[in-house]
Amino acid sequence: MDSKVGSTNLQTLLSYDEFEPMCTWQREDAQDVLILHLPDFKKEQLRIQISNTGLLKITGEYNVEGKRKGRFQKEVKVTKEYDSNNIHAKFSQGRLRITLPKKVVTPPVPASPPPMVTSSPPDDQSNNMNTTGQSAVPSVKAKVGQVLRSKEFTQIMVNLGFAVVLAFSIYSAYKYWTTYIQVVDED
16 A cells, blocks of 8 residues: 555545444354355455464455445454364355354264173083183173273262261260260269
8 A cells, every 4th residue: 555646645545434244144063154245345356364363354345436435344253163274255146155164073982891791601610711712701800890980889889988987987986985984983
């Protein structure tokens, strides 16, 4: 904008009408679409930029009459939920549609527990193998491991520990009071 006409700056010769365009959002699971209603604009009069910090800047400028121009500037923060490399825009029939695709988040696949090997009682007591040729001992260890990791087992162990502490406290109090009563009676 350093262009000069004679000795006068070009900006002082132009008059700008700044406005805020009507905008609507269409929220979807896979993407969000920002629609700007710009009936007086042509595609060449619009500019869309995205910065490294995730700021989407949309600007436009058109001639109203003579040296008067209409212009706008809209900024939208593109959060990390969007795939900023795949944002695209389309201008048609006075509407600018900016599509912001959301990143596909794949849920972590939970680690499956080790396969349970069911074994029938061995025919030969000296052979500790099941019908598939695998030892039955790892199967038992896997079952015990599942029980030890279960929430129910943890809750039972906490309750049992509380009961033991409570019982010990009651026993200690009983012993203290019976000893105290015996000492008081002797005096």
